[in-house]
Amino acid sequence: xxxxxxxxxxxxxxxxxxxxxxxxxxxxxxxxxxxxxxxxxxxxxxxxxxxxxxxxxxxxxxxxxxxxxxxxxxxxxxxxxxxxxxxxxxxxxxxxxxxxxxxxxxxxxxxxxxxxxxxxxxxxxxxxxxxxxxxxxx
Amino acid sequence: xxxxxxxxxxxxxxxxxxxxxxxxxxxxxxxxxxxxxxxxxxxxxxxxxxxxxxxxxxxxxxxxxxxxxxxxxxxxxxxxxxxxxxxxxxxxxxxxxxxxxxxxxxxxxxxxxxxxxxxxxxxxxxxxxxxxxxxxxxxxxxxxxxxxxxxxxxxxxxxxxxxxxxxxxxxxxxxxxxxxxxxxxxxxxxxxxxxxxxxxxxxxxxxxxxxxxxxxxxxxxxxxxxxxxxxxxxxxxxxxxxxxxxxxxxxxxxxxxxxxxxxxxxxxxxxxxxxxxxxxxxxxxxxxxxxxxxxxxxxxxxxxxxxxxxxxxxxxxxxxxxxxxxxxxxxxxxxxxxxxxxxxxxxxxxxxxxxxxxxxxxxxxxxxxxxxxxxxxxxxxxxxxxxxxxxxxxxxxxxxxxxxxxxxxxxxxxxxxxxxxxxxxxxxxxxxxxxxxxxxxxxxxxxxxxxxxxxxxxxxxxxxxxxxxxxxxxxxxxxxxxxxxxxxxxxxxxxxxxxxxxxxxxxxxxxxxx
Numbered sequence: 001x002x003x004x005x006x007x008x009x010x011x012x013x014x015x016x017x018x019x020x021x022x023x024x025x026x027x028x029x030x031x032x033x034x035x036x037x038x039x040x041x042x043x044x045x046x047x048x049x050x051x052x053x054x055x056x057x058x059x060x061x062x063x064x065x066x067x068x069x070x071x072x073x074x075x076x077x078x079x080x081x082x083x084x085x086x087x088x089x090x091x092x093x094x095x096x097x098x099x100x101x102x103x104x105x106x107x108x109x110x111x112x113x114x115x116x117x118x119x120x121x122x123x124x125x126x127x128x129x130x131x132x133x134x135x136x137x138x
Numbered sequence: 139x140x141x142x143x144x145x146x147x148x149x150x151x152x153x154x155x156x157x158x159x160x161x162x163x164x165x166x167x168x169x170x171x172x173x174x175x176x177x178x179x180x181x182x183x184x185x186x187x188x189x190x191x192x193x194x195x196x197x198x199x200x201x202x203x204x205x206x207x208x209x210x211x212x213x214x215x216x217x218x219x220x221x222x223x224x225x226x227x228x229x230x231x232x233x234x235x236x237x238x239x240x241x242x243x244x245x246x247x248x249x250x251x252x253x254x255x256x257x258x259x260x261x262x263x264x265x266x267x268x269x270x271x272x273x274x275x276x277x278x279x280x281x282x283x284x285x286x287x288x289x290x291x292x293x294x295x296x297x298x299x300x301x302x303x304x305x306x307x308x309x310x311x312x313x314x315x316x317x318x319x320x321x322x323x324x325x326x327x328x329x330x331x332x333x334x335x336x337x338x339x340x341x342x343x344x345x346x347x348x349x350x351x352x353x354x355x356x357x358x359x360x361x362x363x364x365x366x367x368x369x370x371x372x373x374x375x376x377x378x379x380x381x382x383x384x385x386x387x388x389x390x391x392x393x394x395x396x397x398x399x400x401x402x403x404x405x406x407x408x409x410x411x412x413x414x415x416x417x418x419x420x421x422x423x424x425x426x427x428x429x430x431x432x433x434x435x436x437x438x439x440x441x442x443x444x445x446x447x448x449x450x451x452x453x454x455x456x457x458x459x460x461x462x463x464x465x466x467x468x469x470x471x472x473x474x475x476x477x478x479x480x481x482x483x484x485x486x487x488x489x490x491x492x493x494x495x496x497x498x499x500x501x502x503x504x505x506x507x508x509x510x511x512x513x514x515x516x517x518x519x520x521x522x523x524x525x526x527x528x529x530x531x532x533x534x535x536x537x538x539x540x541x542x543x544x545x546x547x548x549x550x551x552x553x554x555x556x557x558x559x560x561x562x563x564x565x566x567x568x569x570x571x572x573x574x575x576x577x578x579x580x581x582x583x584x585x586x587x588x589x590x591x592x593x594x595x596x597x598x599x600x601x602x603x604x605x606x607x608x609x610x611x612x613x614x615x616x617x618x619x620x621x622x623x624x625x626x627x628x629x630x631x632x633x634x635x636x637x638x639x640x641x642x643x644x645x646x647x648x649x650x651x652x
Contacts, residue, residue: 026321
């Protein structure tokens with residue numbers, strides 16, 4: 001059976017979260033929303049989404065910290081992460097990718113590119129999870 | 139004649155004091171000016187009070203001599219000149235006195251009133267000169283510090299502003315495109331059009347922020363560039379959707395005409411794309427509603443380059459204004475207000491981005507006929523690309539006089555996926571002035587301009603970055619990269635030699651390749 005892919009949005013801007021939710025729900029995603037890094041990290045472990053869309057600059061716990069904590073925990077380390085940030089510096093991009101982010105997208109984003117990135121990232125995870133857990137993928 | 143008011147003699151012999159007082163009286167017409175300290179310690183203490191304009195110091199002062207006193211006084215920042223008095227003159231004492239910081243030395247038995255007067259006058263004049271020199275240097279240093287600080291602040295400011303602007307822009311664009319795409323219900327044509335205008339203008343603002351950030355990074359030497367052999371069609375494919383959207387928003391006709399069989403070019407495709415976008419946005423503006431713009435790309439084999447052009451059929455630019463545009467091209471980092479009026483930041487950054495790709499920009503226009511804004515980029519022929527750098531090193535704003543070649547090799551088979559990571563690593567750690575060429579899938583050569591002879595600086599930097607990178611990598615370790623310095627050539631007179639050597643490098647590798 002087909003289940004809607006589940007995306008967890010982590011950002012500290014409520015309006016960005018709201019807009020992203022509308023956009024991604026229309027694209028066929030089930031949405032969970034976390035306002036801020038700490039909430040986001042907790043939510044990731046709890047709901048184990050298919051993919052996470054993560055902001056970088058957030059107060060208290062920033063996106064880099066969330067990313068490395070996600071990678072440390074067994075429950076979350078296989079969840080693909082797409083970074084969506086207003087910090088476009090090459091350093092930030094490099095660091096996010098080194099920490100294991102699948103894609104680095106800049107704000108403002110192009111909706112088509114965003115959806116494409118999420119799809120590719122979550123497909124990859126679905127394939128590798130299936131392989132890992134059941135070995136049934138051809 | 140002189141502003142000498144107080145002089146201190148440091149001498150343990152009272153007879154000397156009497157003698158010097160008489161000489162001074164004769165030289166300056168009054169004896170009131172001379173004070174006397176009779177020991178080394180008293181002398182140093184008196185110097186510390188800074189009450190005198192000149193110090194006359196006897197060489198022989200018991201255990202510690204006058205030289206040592208002079209050294210201590212100078213080290214303590216004594217602002218007045220010290221003249222050493224010695225029993226007998228010798229070249230050795232002369233040199234020692236200078237080294238200790240004394241302004242002059244006089245041989246006791248030979249001192250006459252005019253000689254003493256002259257020595258004091260010269261010492262004071264020299265001291266005055268040194269002081270003003272020191273003050274000027276200090277003023278320069280302070281100004282320099284202030285400018286550096288200001289520069290850093292400005293750069294940081296641009297960085298922050300661009301970041302802060304992006305968040306509201308994201309929200310505006312997000313909700314405008316939600317409406318535009320009908321996610322909350324259909325809109326009529328007029329509403330669609332207005333929303334299209336909002337989205338388009340938000341994109342303009344985003345471009346401008348990117349340009350602003352690039353200019354700031356460029357000025358700070360932080361603009362990263364990642365050049366490699368690229369297909370022109372690929373670059374065009376990447377920018378075409380944005381160009382189509384912009385043209386539609388300006389209601390301007392737009393088509394693309396690319397020569398068949400274009401060679402690969404050596405460039406940073408993202409930067410070339412940015413220049414094309416900048417030119418196109420201008421062209422659409424010039425051509426206006428109902429006008430037409432063509433993006434064309436041609437090969438110029440005689441100059442080993444590819445030319446990108448944006449030709450519009452707008453009103454054209456009058457010759458005097460054409461000059462003004464060139465002026466604006468020239469003043470990146472100049473008066474931003476004057477240089478951007480009506481043209482966006484785009485034309486400024488376009489020139490710099492073209493130079494980073496070892497190319498040029500140009501404008502051709504005729505009133506009533508339209509305009510062409512163009513950009514050239516070298517074909518991906520390594521000796522040609524290196525030749526461009528050597529002929530015009532100023533294109534890369536580096537100021538180097540030498541070029542070193544560094545060979546990088548990885549002991550992995552040519553189809554190893556990790557090799558792409560090595561390419562990324564090298565690209566990331568090279569400076570904008572370094573050229574990177576891939577000779578095989580697992581071998582690279584770096585042409586690294588430098589101010590000094592010898593290339594180990596770059597090699598050491600890469601080796602350090604390599605171990606650093608592996609400490610931070612969660613996944614597979616970056617494979618070992620063997621780095622060899624192939625030699626260093628002076629740009630001014632060894633360029634031909636370097637090019638020949640370089641040609642051999644590629645000739646040999648091409649042969650190996652099959």
